[in-house]
Each structure stands twice: as structure tokens, then as C-alpha cells.
Amino acid sequence: MDITDEYAYQLASECAFSMELKEFLSGPDAPDVFATEGLWGQLSDSEIMDDLTPIYDALNADDYYMNIFESSQKVGNRFIPVFFYLSGIMDYEEGIERDSFVESLTYNDYQNMVNKKWDGNDPIDLSCTPEQYMEELISVQYDLYVNREQDKTSFGDNDNFNQMMLYLLYSVQPGYDDSDYPDDYFYTSFFAVNDFMYTGVSENGYKMYALPSADSRSIAAEPSLCMGIPSKADDKEGAKAFITYALSYEGQLLCGHDMWGIPVNSKSVQTLMDMCDNDNDAERNAFAQFVNSVSNLYIVDAEVRCACYGPIMALEQGQYDNSDYAPETAGHDIDKNMEYFIQEDY
16 A cells, blocks of 8 residues: 555645534534535534434335435434435446346455456456555444444454455555556446436446455445534524425435435435436336445545554554554554544534
8 A cells, every 4th residue: 555645634634624624513603404425424423413313213214215324323313314326346247137236245255356257456446546445445334443422443453454454455456547447347336316227237237246344244325415413503493304304205306306316215216217218127126226235334534534544554564563463553553543533622
């Protein structure tokens, strides 16, 4: 892995912005509703954002993709996804059913796929810099390392983290090069209903693989829009009403037609599908398989990224011992770095 000074500057800038944002949301000028592009883990704090359990509990399970909400609740009830992407590795191939789907891979499974199926080319590595590769894997396994409700992280003494780092250090062959990008397999996201309906199915068939993980996770839903209510908001009832409307059939249909993101309201999705010229059951069935398989959410946390920077760079450069215990030592240092952010008083 190669972590550059430019990347370190970017991380420092993002952390500074995150701390300023926390201070703003905890102050007298906090908005009634705070919307984010993605779910920002560093803001899932009881002192910053209200508990949205009443909104979650009031939802009619028949109207929503409840597995998306269940995934978001793994990191607390401070935000609620409004729209999402489907992210994974799409592999177009011959001789399989048009709606075939493989939902999860361990690190060993994935490495075998790279070596035996993709001629040594790693679709994630072809899409990401080494730094981004690490971030992608942490972001889809966030709940294994961070508990914002308890103000606790567990990178050290965590076999999941050890497995991930040993995989990144010894199994991933750096080769980020856009010119090598293949046509028939790639790391991608479906950004909207019509995006899936028009491009999701090929004549030969396809599979979508999840990112590799220690516990064989399914493909991740990546929130494109989340909403929450700051603890210092003035009109919390109005804020609840606004979010409730944003989740309603009407609100989801209006925004789902004009913006990127798949609605969490399943009935509005069916209507959007009906509006597409392509009325093929294969796409509908495949879409249902993809969405229903989701049990994992993509979480972004600028503070975690910044806390990981120094230890991961030291690990990559061999500054720890070269044994299998080196990732564990680096994990403890990440936990120490996170104490600064967690204990900071906003």
C-alpha cells in the first residue's frame, strides 16, 4: 500500500471539517433536519443527533425495504436512509441464469476468484487506490470495529481486523491502473431504478459479488441520502414530519424520479419500474434478489479514516515487527487515536 502526503493532508482536512460540523450541530444554530450524502458514522452520537427510533418504529413493514433499515440500525438510530445505491462487483459471464447471484465471499474466497476466475486481476484494486481499498473494506464492516452508541472502538484484539490487514498486506497486489479495466467484471454501483432496469441484465447473464469480508457479508447498500435531527433542533416535531414525508410513497416517488438513489419505499420503486420502457421480469426479479439480500450498510467515518492513517502506514512500511501480531499492534494504536475523537467535548 502507498499512502501519500497528499492523502494525509486530505484526511486532516476532512477531520477538521468533521470537528467543526460537530460543533455546529451541537450549537444554537443547528438546523431542524440535517441531511447527509451517505451515512457519516462520526455523527452517530447521542450528544449530537436525536434517536430516530420513533420514526423507525412507525414505518409499515409492507411498504419498505426493512432490511435496509435494519442494516442502518446496526450503527445506531441517529440517521435514517432515504435513498441508497447497490454496490458490489458485477461479473458478466456466459452460461448462467440471468438472475443468478452470489452474495458473499471471505478473503480466501475472493483471492481464489481473483487468481482463478479473473486472471489475477482484482476488480477492487483496479477501481481503487491502495488507500481507498482499505477504506472500502472498513466501510462495509464498520460495526465490527466501531460502536458510537457506547463510544467504543475495537481494532486491537479483533481477529476480523487482523484478517483484513493480513489480506491487504500479503494478498493484494498493487496495480491501480485505469487502462487495465476489464469490460466484463468491475466494481460498481447501481445508482437508480432506471439505471438497473436498463443496464442490469446482459444477454449472457451476470453475478454480483460482495466485497470480501472476515464474516462473509452480503452486498452493501450505500446510502446516497440520510436524514437526522440534531439534538439542539428547535422544531423537532416539524423535523419528524419532514422526514416522514421524505420516506412516504409520494415523497419517494417525486425524488426517486429526479435524483440518483434507489428509494427505500418499495411501493414507489415498483411505480418507477412501471414508468420505464423496459418492462422485463428478469430485471425486476434480479432487482428483488439484490435488494432483499442486503444485510450490510456502507458507513463513512472521517475520524476512523484519520485514526487509521498513521498505524496503517507504519504497518505497511514494516515499522512494527514483521510477525502476524503486527496488525494487532497497529489496531491498538488505532484505538488510541480514536480515543481523542471520542473524548473530545463538543
